[in-house]
Amino acid sequence: MTAATHSTLFPQVPDSADAVLEGLDPEQREVATALHGPVCVLAGAGTGKTRAITHRIxxxxxxxxxxxxSVLAVTFTNRAAGEMRGRLRQLGAHGVQARTFHSAALRQLQYFWPKAVGGSLPRIVDRKIQLVADAAAACRLRLDRNELRDVTAEIEWSKVTQTVPAEYAAAAAKAGREAPRDPAETAQIYSAYEDLKRDRAVIDFEDVLLLTVGVLQDRQDVAEQVRAQYQHFVVDEYQDVSPLQQRLLELWLGDREDLCVVxxxxxxxxxxxxxTPDHLLDFRVRHPRxxxxxxxxxxxxxxQVVHLANGLLAQARGRAADHRLELVSQRPPGPLPVHTEYADEPAEAEGAARRIRELIDAGVPAGEIAVLxxxxxxxxxxxxxxxxxGVPYQLRGAERFFDRPEVRKAGVALRAASRFGSNDSLLDDVVDLPSQVRAVLSGEGWTPQPPAGSGAVRERWESLAAxxxxxxDFSTAKPDATLADLVAELDERANAQHAPTVQGVTLASLHSAKGLEWDVVFxxxxxxxxxPITYARTDEQVEEERRLLYVGVTRARxxxxxxxxxxxSPGGRPGRxxxxxxxxxxxGSPAARSGRSGPGAAAGVERGRSLGGGTAAGPRRTRRTPARCRVCGRTLTDPGEMKLMRCEDCPSDMDEGLYERLREWRAGQARRSGQPAFCVFTxxxxxxxxxxxxxxxxxLARIPGVGARKLGRYGAEVLDICAGREPVAEDDVD
Structure with a gap:
């Protein structure tokens, strides 16, 4: 471990209040010294917002x-809350509460429930999806596993937006949500779900917030007691606050304004x-001072990375875009972003893996690379x-690190060794802490070299290697540390869900990558x-997809x-x-070809070669009857383009899931009729x-290739598939 890494992981506690401010830039210092009244910190990606607010506290x-x-700092994940607590300890600010909204609310609810309601707090249900399945069965509705997850998500959304079952259909339509089932059916399941919870005397995760809000609203004495305890509030990631969380925050505050949001x-x-970002964007309306x-x-x-990020937002539209922050990089120049086109998805994955292998061979740590x-x-x-x-990796967003069976078992083994080490032959003649840990974990399956391949065995080894x-690292920072000290450190990290970094390439969805960063990002x-994803149809949904890409870009250092x-797939239609x-x-992008310039213009941005051997569409044939592309308006001359009613290289908004369902249906029709598949539809x-x-x-009839004969023969089934229903062929009807 380098001296710089050591000081980052285990910095010295500042010896005075003024020393806390050392090293902050002018804006961060302004945040740190603004201790009274409402404070709103608009913090772009990578600008040190956590540093600013922890130094403020x-x-x-x-x-x-x-x-x-008297200070309560709230955020959205256990990891973020654990990081905040760790930083506050390092700055000498012991005793400050840093929790998630749910953790803070649950603590209060458990304390006040006997007084406000009587008895003990109902049990929090472990598997909500099973309760939703039971509710659907009570409504005589049959849902598969994917539908159950979707309906569960709709119920969760309803509760955090304070929408009751009777209002679900109208609220979902107003919000532009793509309902997984008929809204009336979802509302029916939602109502039955709430009834089942009452019958079984259980509550769910969202009820923790709802019930805390209810207690604080109904019992003035409880609200006054909470407000006497907490007088200063800090809310991180304020753009992610839901209406329910905002209501809870207002009840915590009362008529006071000692609030800092970031x-x-x-x-x-x-x-x-x-x-919703509305609470952040309206903060100055609610708090004019x-x-x-x-x-x-x-x-x-x-x-170079910041330039691309700023360029993405420069093209954005909507209210959030009107309040975008123009980032200014403080780092030395680096390589230009690389844009690469591949023939198919396996070629894209192989190309990324090959480049990652080259980076690792050149000295880049695997843990500093991510695929998003x-x-x-x-x-x-x-x-x-x-x-x-042969590249090690870890999959983020799955089971939490300290909840993994192999990690829990390893913890038991390390704890036992710390207590009875002198009687453990594994530790004979082993003096230093890292060697002791390797000796103990060798009995749990750790080996100096990783196992071949992927899957559960490799994931288990990666956990032990972490x-x-x-x-x-712990031994380097604290040379005199014992095995018992390490066990105590692991316990503290487990309580905070502060997992160690696995030395492997991170695979993660863009949503789960929020709040993280790497040297290299694919x-x-x-x-x-x-x-944007196919089901992003409204302007706001598309803009959120743009913001998701912006988050991905800004993960790269x-x-x-x-x-x-x-x-x-290989050999597939190159239609994407x-x-x-x-x-x-x-x-080569449309805006670049038209000569558009601006903060995100293509000038100076490298476009990588296609490593998968894919090529652009070939020369177009002519057609006597011209038409216009429905995307860009260009005159179409190619028969294939005429059928699609768009240029070959204009964006497709095809629903790929629908396309695959249509292909499966066509194959069945072809088998039954004994004719080639293209005779059904090309x-x-x-x-x-x-x-x-x-x-x-x-x-359907307006689509080229669907004549009157095929419309009459296949139209009803095709429309069923497009609507998400199981097609019913005439032969299947009694």
Whole structure:
């Protein structure tokens, strides 16, 4: 461990309040010294917002202006809360409460429930999805596993937006949500779910907030007691606050204004959970006397990465975009972002794995590299490609580190060794702490070399290797540390869910990557239909997809690779196109060809070669009857383009799931009729149907390739598939 790494992981506690302010830039110092009244910190990605607010709390405590027990800092994840607690301890601000909204609310609810309601707090249900399944069964509705997850998500959204079952349908329509089932059915299941909870005397995760709000609203004495305890509030990631969390915060505050909020509207990516940036954007309306500080000095990313990030937001639209922050990199220049096109997804994964292997061989630590994608289903291809290339990896967003069975078992073994080490033959003649840990964990399956391949065995080894690496860092920082000291450190980290870094490439969805950073980031699958995702239909939904890509870009410190594939599988139809969000930001994109310039213009941005051998569409044939592209308006001359009613290289808004369902249905029709599949519908016609997703026979008939004969023969079944229903062939009807 270098001296710089040591000072970062285990810094010295400042010896005075003034020393807490040392090293802060002017804007961070302004945040740290603004201790009274409402404060709003607009903090861009990589600008040191956590540093600013923890130094603010620590400065107030060390200067005697804030009582530690009167401060409540809230955020959204156990990891973020654990990091905040750790930083406050390092700054000498002991006794400050740093919790998630749910953790803070649960603590209060458990304390006040006997007094406010009577008896003990109902049990929190472990598996909500099973309760939803029971509710659906009570309504005589049959849901598969995916539908159960979707309906569960709708119930969660309803509760955090304070929507009751009777109001669900109207609220979902107003919010533009894509309901997984008929809204009336979802509302029925939601109502039955609430009834079942009451019958079984259980509550769910969202009830913790709802019940705390209810107690604070109904019992003035309880509200006054909470307000007497907590007098200063700090809210991190304020753009992610839901209406329910905002209501809880207002009840905590009462008529006071000792509140500091920190957020960035351009990083609002969780609206599907009820999060909204409106509370951040309206903060100065609610608090006209608020101190507002903007943090725009980006200490994380190179100017080249920041340039691309700023360019993404420069094209954004909507209210959040109107309040975007123009980042200014504070780092030395680095390499230009690389844009790469591949023939298919396996080629894209193999290309990324090959480049990652080269980076690791050149000395870049595997733990400083990440592969980020839009949906978790994309990970499998990259897991296999990395395993084939001999690259270690970890999958983020799965089971929490300290909840993994192998980690729990390793903890038991280390604790036993710390108590009875002198009687353990494994530890004979082993003096230093790292060697002791390696000796103990060798009995749990750790080996000096990782196992071959991927899967559960490799994941188990990576977990144990993370503990070995942590022991090495801990011993370097504290040379006299014993095994018992390490066990105590592990217990503290487990309580805070502060997992050690696994020395492997991180595979993660863009949503789960929020709040993290790496030296090298591979943004993969950046194609139309994936970013923006096909079901992002409204302008606001598309803009949130843009913000999601912005979050991905700003995870990179030094190197950024952006890639997409023209088709899903080798030999497939090369119908995909790079995301519209890259227009003007890469060479050869539509905006770049038209000569548009600006903060995100393509000039100077390198476009990588296609490592998968894919090529652009070939020369177009002519057609006597011209038509116009429905995307860009250009005159069409190619028969295939005429069928799609768009240029070959214009963005496709095809629903790929719908396309695959249509292909499966077509294959069945072809088998039953004994004719080739293209005689039912050609691939081009299926693509056109998947792009149009017609709602009725009139819309379906307008698609080239669907004549009157095929409309009469197949129309009803195709429309059923487009509507998400199981098609019923005439032969199946009694």
């Amino acid at each position: 620590a400065y107030g405590v060390r200067a005697g202006l804030l009582q530690p027990s 957020g960035d509207a351009s990083q609002t990516i969780y609206s599907f959970t009820g999060a 608020a101190t507002v500080v903007k943090l725009v000095r980006d200490y994380r990313s190179t100017p 994608f839009r949906v978790n289903a994309q990970s499998e291809t990259y897991e296999q490609a990395l395993a084939d290339a 503990l070995v690496n942590l022991a090495q 943004l993969v699958g950046v194609a139309e239909g994936m970013l 030094e190197r950024l690779h952006v890639s997409w594939a023209l088709s899903r 196109r790079p995301s519209r969000f890259l227009d003007g930001l890469r060479s 691939d081009r016609t299926l693509v056109a149907i998947a792009e149009a997703a017609p709602d009725d026979a009139h819309e």
